[in-house]
Amino acid sequence: MSVVTAPSRTGMPLVVPFTLLLVVDVLGLVFEKVASVQATGEGWVFYGHLIQQPWMWLGLGMGPVQLLIWKYILARTELSLAYPLTSLSYPLTMLVSVFFLHEKLDITVWLGGVLITVGVAILNLKTKGEHHDAS
Numbered sequence: 001m002s003v004v005t006a007p008s009r010t011g012m013p014l015v016v017p018f019t020l021l022l023v024v025d026v027l028g029l030v031f032e033k034v035a036s037v038q039a040t041g042e043g044w045v046f047y048g049h050l051i052q053q054p055w056m057w058l059g060l061g062m063g064p065v066q067l068l069i070w071k072y073i074l075a076r077t078e079l080s081l082a083y084p085l086t087s088l089s090y091p092l093t094m095l096v097s098v099f100f101l102h103e104k105l106d107i108t109v110w111l112g113g114v115l116i117t118v119g120v121a122i123l124n125l126k127t128k129g130e131h132h133d134a135s
Contacts, residue, residue: 014073014076014077014082017069017072017073018073018082018085020069021066021069021070021073021086022085022086022088022089022092024062024065024066024069025062025066025086025089025093026089026092026093026096027058027059027062028059028060028062028063028066029059029089029093030059030093030096030097030100030101031055031056031058031059031062032055032056032059032060033097033101034053034055034101035050035053035054035055035056035059036050036056038053038055039052039053039056081123081124084119084120084123084124085120085124087116087119087120088116088117088120090112090113090116091113091114091116091117094109094110094113
């Protein structure tokens, strides 16, 4: 079983918190990107415009939410198993960037995303019935 589907110390699988963590992480990055594109000017003028962008504040607001979810996950599983799963935010961010921000990515970027995803899958391989707890 993987760390996501294995029962935590409370007996509940961590798939929901991990999914929320990844969604909040990607949303925070997208909100900050949108705010950065909408802000104008150079130097301090740019930063003055940036802090006036609601998207920037939404992006920054994702940080504390992400922290709370992460602390919940860490209390229920091992760091060495949980942390590699956060790498999935990279390929997810790539997909969101292409489909919602209309960015163009070349083949080497896509290959990198695939390698990250495969690496996470390899790290998460577990035999059925085996799982790690923080207890």
